[in-house]
Amino acid sequence: MIVTQALDVVLLLLLVMTAVAIARVKDLFATVMLSGIYGLLSASFFVLMDAVDVAFTEASVGAGIFPLLMLAVLSFVGRYEADSKRRVALPVFLLTLVSGAVLLLATTQMPAFGGEDTPAQQHVAVRYIEDSPQEIGIPNMVTSVLASYRGFDTLGEVLVIFTATIGVVVVLLGVVQPGKARSLPADEDMADHKVLRIVGKMLIPLILLFALYVQFHGDYGPGGGFQAGVIFATGIILYAMLFGLSNAQRVLPMPLLRGLTALGVMIYGSVGVAGLLAGGNFLDYSVLASDPVSGQHLGILLIELGVGVTVASSMVLIFYAFSLTTSSDGSVER
Amino acid sequence: MDFFNYWVVIALMMTGLYIVMAQQNLVKKLLGLNIFQTAIFILYISVAKVLGGTAPIYTESATLYSNPLPHVLILTAIVVGIATMALALALVVRIHGAYGSIEDDEIRDRSKQ
Numbered sequence: 100m101i102v103t104q105a106l107d108v109v110l111l112l113l114l115v116m117t118a119v120a121i122a123r124v125k126d127l128f129a130t131v132m133l134s135g136i137y138g139l140l141s142a143s144f145f146v147l148m149d150a151v152d153v154a155f156t157e158a159s160v161g162a163g164i165f166p167l168l169m170l171a172v173l174s175f176v177g178r179y180e181a182d183s184k185r186r187v188a189l190p191v192f193l194l195t196l197v198s199g200a201v202l203l204l205a206t207t208q209m210p211a212f213g214g215e216d217t218p219a220q221q222h223v224a225v226r227y228i229e230d231s232p233q234e235i236g237i238p239n240m241v242t243s244v245l246a247s248y249r250g251f252d253t254l255g256e257v258l259v260i261f262t263a264t265i266g267v268v269v270v271l272l273g274v275v276q277p278g279k280a281r282s283l284p285a286d287e288d289m290a291d292h293k294v295l296r297i298v299g300k301m302l303i304p305l306i307l308l309f310a311l312y313v314q315f316h317g318d319y320g321p322g323g324g325f326q327a328g329v330i331f332a333t334g335i336i337l338y339a340m341l342f343g344l345s346n347a348q349r350v351l352p353m354p355l356l357r358g359l360t361a362l363g364v365m366i367y368g369s370v371g372v373a374g375l376l377a378g379g380n381f382l383d384y385s386v387l388a389s390d391p392v393s394g395q396h397l398g399i400l401l402i403e404l405g406v407g408v409t410v411a412s413s414m415v416l417i418f419y420a421f422s423l424t425t426s427s428d429g430s431v432e433r
Numbered sequence: 434m435d436f437f438n439y440w441v442v443i444a445l446m447m448t449g450l451y452i453v454m455a456q457q458n459l460v461k462k463l464l465g466l467n468i469f470q471t472a473i474f475i476l477y478i479s480v481a482k483v484l485g486g487t488a489p490i491y492t493e494s495a496t497l498y499s500n501p502l503p504h505v506l507i508l509t510a511i512v513v514g515i516a517t518m519a520l521a522l523a524l525v526v527r528i529h530g531a532y533g534s535i536e537d538d539e540i541r542d543r544s545k546q
Binding site for chain 2: 107108138173245321
């Protein structure tokens with residue numbers, strides 16, 4: 100217990116230090132690297148708090164994809180902040196101090212950290228913990244809640260990801276004048292980096308295999324469609340960075356990705372409609388098979404697949420859109 | 434010690450808020466927004482923790498589990514967060530294309546002309 104608490108304090112203090120460093124450093128490249136560290140630290144903290152599924156996701160998003168996207172943008176907009184001419188910092192600083200103090204005061208009204216009988220641990224949480232292993236028939240309660248009890252909510256989240264991806268593609272690639280061919284970035288950019296390429300070649304198959312494991316083992320251990328999708332996308336993005344975008348597009352062309360992004364959402368929605376047709380409610384999996392528990396298994400497997408397909412293809416598509424935009428205008432700083 | 438996690442959440446939140454309000458650079462503002470968002474993730478996950486509990490995956494040997502519901506909410510929020518962040522970054526790229534700058538005050542000056 101003491102070790103856990105000490106680790107908790109150390110990790111949280113490191114997080115605060117990283118955040119302050121992000122606020123102070125003027126070199127945007129350094130701040131992006133710092134935010135990668137920030138992502139990794141918060142993932143470690145989530146493991147400490149028993150949130151293994153969340154840690155999985157935060158490690159691959161916060162320390163993986165987020166800094167990558169930021170770097171792609173920096174290569175386009177420049178590495179350094181301009182020196183601010185306007186002096187607004189002091190009143191803003193005082194304002195944040197005041198609102199921070201008010202919030203601090205409010206924490207004294209909160210139930211103490213880690214209690215067994217706090218309001219947050221009552222109501223539905225008890226039902227999820229006590230009944231879901233029998234009712235849904237899978238050990239990972241996070242997957243049960245995500246895919247079955249709150250399946251409608253998760254459908255909404257997947258739709259938001261889908262919509263945001265469409266937004267990115269439209270905003271970045273929607274303004275290309277017809278006839279003006281976009282030149283792809285040189286595939287030989289990374290040819291000198293032999294070590295990176297060879298290590299990458301060894302790692303990428305393992306990353307993709309691991310993503311599939313996370314996808315299909317999500318019922319029994321930490322994992323599921325969201326985590327698997329992000330990890331899979333990281334593998335493909337690593338390939339695109341090391342071996343060139345045109346090589347990556349030979350494996351996963353843009354039109355295919357666009358189709359897959361929509362396909363995942365459609366799989367998810369179709370499972371819901373199948374429940375309706377079988378005589379149950381929307382996204383009620385119990386009616387999908389002869390007995391409720393195997394119905395739940397089937398439903399969760401299918402919708403996790405839908406989530407995984409949409410998340411993976413969205414992330415790769417977003418990366419393609421950024422690297423096409425930031426490299427084809429000839430303004431890449433190297 | 435009872436509220437240490439919540440104090441850190443507030444410190445992180447205020448750091449993020451300060452960056453969003455005080456910095457002129459749009460990329461930096463988004464980094465601040467990211468810090469703010471992660472502070473909220475930490476708040477939820479801290480609320481879910483039960484001392485002496487274990488990860489919410491059923492085993493024969495455990496009886497006390499942390500609350501799975503906030504985990505679900507935050508797990509999806511992280512992935513939704515990166516998708517919406519990508520949209521914001523795409524807008525930053527387009528703003529740079531239109532104004533030649535991503536500094537808030539310069540953009541304001543140029544749009545007045």
